[in-house]
Amino acid sequence: MGALRSLFLAGSQSRWLREQATRRGFVRRAVARFMPGERLDDALAAATVLAPHGIPAVLTRLGENVDQDAEADEVREHYEGALDRIADLRPLAPGCEISVKLTQLGLDLDRERCFARLLALVERAHQRGIFLWIDMEQSPYLDATLDLCRRARAARPGVGVCVQAYLRRTPADLEALLPTGTGVRLVKGAYMEAPEVAWPRKQDVDRAYFELARALLADAARQAGVRAVFGTHDTRLIDAIRAHARERGLPAEACEFHLLFGIQRQVQERLAREGARVRVLISYGAYWFPWYMRRLAERPANVLFVFRSLFRR
Numbered sequence: 001m002g003a004l005r006s007l008f009l010a011g012s013q014s015r016w017l018r019e020q021a022t023r024r025g026f027v028r029r030a031v032a033r034f035m036p037g038e039r040l041d042d043a044l045a046a047a048t049v050l051a052p053h054g055i056p057a058v059l060t061r062l063g064e065n066v067d068q069d070a071e072a073d074e075v076r077e078h079y080e081g082a083l084d085r086i087a088d089l090r091p092l093a094p095g096c097e098i099s100v101k102l103t104q105l106g107l108d109l110d111r112e113r114c115f116a117r118l119l120a121l122v123e124r125a126h127q128r129g130i131f132l133w134i135d136m137e138q139s140p141y142l143d144a145t146l147d148l149c150r151r152a153r154a155a156r157p158g159v160g161v162c163v164q165a166y167l168r169r170t171p172a173d174l175e176a177l178l179p180t181g182t183g184v185r186l187v188k189g190a191y192m193e194a195p196e197v198a199w200p201r202k203q204d205v206d207r208a209y210f211e212l213a214r215a216l217l218a219d220a221a222r223q224a225g226v227r228a229v230f231g232t233h234d235t236r237l238i239d240a241i242r243a244h245a246r247e248r249g250l251p252a253e254a255c256e257f258h259l260l261f262g263i264q265r266q267v268q269e270r271l272a273r274e275g276a277r278v279r280v281l282i283s284y285g286a287y288w289f290p291w292y293m294r295r296l297a298e299r300p301a302n303v304l305f306v307f308r309s310l311f312r313r
């Protein structure tokens with residue numbers, strides 16, 4: 001299992017594999033299970049389908065590690081337009097948000113230019129009344145990501161950041177983040193990390209996740225105005241977090257669950273029916289290969305879908 005995960009995560013970095021896979025129709029058909037399409041319009045259409053179920057969306061355009069400023073500028077322009085479209089679509093799909101990756105906004109090229117692009121998006125999101133999430137990427141980007149998030153929040157508060165339970169340093173990071181009242185989306189973590197940096201065993205990651213969840217729901221965090229979001233499909237953890245919130249007498253809106261489009265659909269709908277806050281992260285865009293490999297790494301059984309797609313027309 002661990003070996004397969006490493007294999008897929010290593011594959012996610014391979015340019016050759018990316019070029020091969022993106023040309024194959026059967027791979028594209030398998031990917032369709034996790035994304036409604038490559039265009040913003042596809043993602044917006046999916047958001048309007050989820051909305052009547054009481055499930056707002058978070059939209060993200062796939063892409064990372066851009067190596068040209070012009071590309072990063074194009075990403076900023078794209079998201080500015082997307083924020084306008086999301087605002088226009090509010091009657092049909094209320095509550096939509098966006099999530100961005102800083103390496104897609106040029107973090108590898110220059111931190112300050114990346115920040116300028118982030119700030120432009122934060123400003124537009126503020127004008128449109130839309131919350132903006134910052135994804136967390138590999139651990140070498142962590143300090144820069146937290147720093148830029150902090151600076152963006154100093155300009156406009158409607159910004160949150162993802163933190164990864166698999167990292168050994170996350171309890172300390174969270175302790176520093178919580179008093180600032182920022183939105184926090186807690187996930188397990190999707191990248192290949194060294195054992196000195198991240199817990200290698202799933203049971204340790206799950207245990208860390210629950211401990212961090214408790215910290216996110218503690219009185220101090222709530223008093224600071226933290227928006228506690230749990231980005232997971234792990235129903236055991238979701239149930240445990242909800243039970244913990246109930247035991248503490250917290251209102252339903254104290255915790256919010258974010259799941260990926262196409263994964264655990266029944267759980268998404270059940271949570272919404274039961275009055276829990278739930279959102280679905282919809283990815284779109286042409287640059288889906290590394291992202292898709294990370295989804296395979298999370299659940300190697302997904303490879304079966306790739307093979308099944310080989311025989312579908």
Ligand code: FDA
Nearest residue numbers: 135136162187188189190231232233234258259295298299
């Ligand atoms: P786990 O992997 O234990 O899965 C629990 C169960 O969920 C599985 O048994 C299976 O049933 C189902 N499941 C999980 N993944 C599946 C898949 N790919 N296909 C089918 N079923 C699956 N990571 C990161 O490093 N930075 C980030 O910014 C984000 N952002 C983010 C946002 C949101 C909304 C989500 C849901 C996830 C992320 N992630 C992320 C990814 C995250 O780190 C993690 O890799 C995945 O969520 C898988 O872990 P689970 O918590 O779902 O648990």
